[in-house]
Amino acid sequence: MNDSAGSINSPRRRVSRRTMLFGAGGLVIGAGVTESANLLTGSGSSGGSDDSAVVAVPSPGEELMTEHGVLKRILLAYRACSDRLAAGADVPAGALLDGAQLVADYVESFHEGLEEAYVFPRLRADSRYAALIETLLVQHDRGRHLTAGILAVAAGDLSARAADVPGPARSARTALKTQLDQFVRMYEPHEAWEDTVVYPALRAATSGRVLNELAERFADEENRQFGDAALARIVQRVAGVEQQLGLADLNTFTPNP
Amino acid sequence: MSGAVPALAVAVVAAVVAALVAVLVALLAACGSPKAAGPNGTNGPAGDALLQLPAPTQVVVQTRIVPGLGTVLTDSTGHTLYMFSPDARSRVSCTGSCAGTWPPLAVAKGSTPTAGSGVEASQLGTLADPNSGADITTYARYPLYRYAGDVSAGTANGQHLFLNGGPWYAMSPDGTPVVAAE
Numbered sequence: 355m356n357d358s359a360g361s362i363n364s365p366r367r368r369v370s371r372r373t374m375l376f377g378a379g380g381l382v383i384g385a386g387v388t389e390s391a392n393l394l395t396g397s398g399s400s401g402g403s404d405d406s407a408v409v410a411v412p413s414p415g416e417e418l419m420t421e422h423g424v425l426k427r428i429l430l431a432y433r434a435c436s437d438r439l440a441a442g443a444d445v446p447a448g449a450l451l452d453g454a455q456l457v458a459d460y461v462e463s464f465h466e467g468l469e470e471a472y473v474f475p476r477l478r479a480d481s482r483y484a485a486l487i488e489t490l491l492v493q494h495d496r497g498r499h500l501t502a503g504i505l506a507v508a509a510g511d512l513s514a515r516a517a518d519v520p521g522p523a524r525s526a527r528t529a530l531k532t533q534l535d536q537f538v539r540m541y542e543p544h545e546a547w548e549d550t551v552v553y554p555a556l557r558a559a560t561s562g563r564v565l566n567e568l569a570e571r572f573a574d575e576e577n578r579q580f581g582d583a584a585l586a587r588i589v590q591r592v593a594g595v596e597q598q599l600g601l602a603d604l605n606t607f608t609p610n611p
Numbered sequence: 612m613s614g615a616v617p618a619l620a621v622a623v624v625a626a627v628v629a630a631l632v633a634v635l636v637a638l639l640a641a642c643g644s645p646k647a648a649g650p651n652g653t654n655g656p657a658g659d660a661l662l663q664l665p666a667p668t669q670v671v672v673q674t675r676i677v678p679g680l681g682t683v684l685t686d687s688t689g690h691t692l693y694m695f696s697p698d699a700r701s702r703v704s705c706t707g708s709c710a711g712t713w714p715p716l717a718v719a720k721g722s723t724p725t726a727g728s729g730v731e732a733s734q735l736g737t738l739a740d741p742n743s744g745a746d747i748t749t750y751a752r753y754p755l756y757r758y759a760g761d762v763s764a765g766t767a768n769g770q771h772l773f774l775n776g777g778p779w780y781a782m783s784p785d786g787t788p789v790v791a792a793e
Contacts, residue, residue, distance in 0.1 A: 463775045464708060470759045471711020475663055488762050494712075495760025495768045502772065564661070571661055575707050 414473070414568040415553035417576075420585065421465040422545045427592045428453045428461075429541060432534045434599045439531040445512040449598035452591060454504045460588055462501060464579055466494045469548070472568055473556050483555060486547065493544050500537045504530065658744020662710055666717040666745030672735060672755070673727035677767045680789050683781040684730065684750060686716055686757060689764030694753040694788055697777045701752045703738055709775040710742040713756035717743035724748045734786050751786030 412420065431453045438445045474491065477483040507530045516523035557565065576584045596602045658664070671687040684692040693713065697704045705713050717740050718724055726732035730750075738754055740747035747754045758769030758779070767781045770789065780788030 458773070463712075467708030467712045467775065469711070471662055471708045474759075475711070491759055491762050495758075498760070498772055498774065499768075567661060571707070578707075 411569045417572045429538050431595050436534040442517040444514045446598045447512050449595045450508045453595045462498050500533050503533050664743040666719045666743045668719040668722045670718040670724040672730050674729035690757050691767040691781050692755040693779045694782045703754050712759050716748040716755040717745050
């Protein structure tokens with residue numbers, strides 16, 4: 355839905371982050387403080403973390419890759435759920451449901467919507483990318499249907515007890531494992547291709563002015579749909595999923611020497 | 612001491628001037644911004660330039676049988692047309708990124724969509740489309756959209772997807788959502 359309060363639909367005029375940067379730039383120039391100018395451009399030697407008013411807007415590619423990071427962490431959770439299903443163990447339904455709902459809301463409605471609205475149309479007419487874009491669109495659709503299936507099954511009995519008794523619950527566990535595996539197998543290369551081919555192609559094919567406008571739009575839409583500090587709150591939800599699945603400690607992924 | 616006072620005064624004046632310049636620059640930037648939000652979060656009556664949506668002068672709504680669904684409305688290329696439940700009461704609630712996944716069946720301002728075989732002309736209409744800046748074709752007062760996941764004609768992959776805050780259904784020729792199958 356696109357008509358929430360405080361949205362970019364609001365008739366009142368918004369001061370964009372780029373406008374704030376522009377204004378801050380004027381302050382810097384007026385005061386002749388070159389160190390602050392360095393903070394604006396991300397250069398200089400001060401570290402630049404003490405001026406909270408000066409925040410660079412992520413480029414469209416950076417924003418989309420950050421969202422891919424969220425998806426990667428959910429893929430890890432999906433793989434852990436699949437392993438539990440294969441082992442006949444309990445699957446924490448809350449973790450799976452929240453992970454799948456994040457995929458539906460943040461990845462499939464929002465992130466993929468950005469790609470379908472602002473990225474793919476800019477590349478589809480280029481014969482070098484037309485077939486790839488079509489494949490990515492088909493995969494978005496397949497992912498949405500897999501997610502619908504995962505959400506439907508995840509609401510049922512995923513206990514280890516269900517794995518022992520022939521019947522609908524055991525069949526559901528088997529079907530769920532297949533859906534999770536298919537989702538992970540499809541999205542790992544999917545996001546890798548987007549990161550290494552599609553986003554660089556967008557950058558090459560788009561003027562700096564439009565890239566800046568896209569960056570603003572992506573940030574606006576994220577705030578409109580998920581509120582302020584959207585990424586932090588989304589990552590917090592992902593962390594909650596990881597906590598339930600025993601994946602919260604990054605150290606556990608480090609191999610022993 | 613006597614030399615320090617003028618220096619301090621100059622610094623204060625410089626700071627005040629800098630602040631005024633900053634405020635002025637910010638105001639000018641806001642006034643001249645091409646991204647000033649208009650109705651529905653777009654660039655005003657001209658539509659959302661970042662979306663690059665075409666609005667042809669000729670739009671024909673047709674019907675087609677889709678396996679598993681029966682007869683549904685399609686555009687002139689045979690792509691299934693969908694309605695979005697939150698659009699009830701003749702509104703266009705799918706804007707921005709949503710309009711990428713569900714591109715509106717836009718038609719140029721002043722043009723009238725045409726009914727193909729099996730389509731009731733009296734059900735066709737238009738609404739202002741904040742995405743294209745033109746109009747969006749409506750049927751039974753619901754705006755019509757395609758689905759980005761229908762990469763080929765004759766499919767209805769968007770049927771009964773819950774996306775962008777609501778369920779999506781193919782539109783039947785009688786002006787009701789197709790809900791019989793997925």
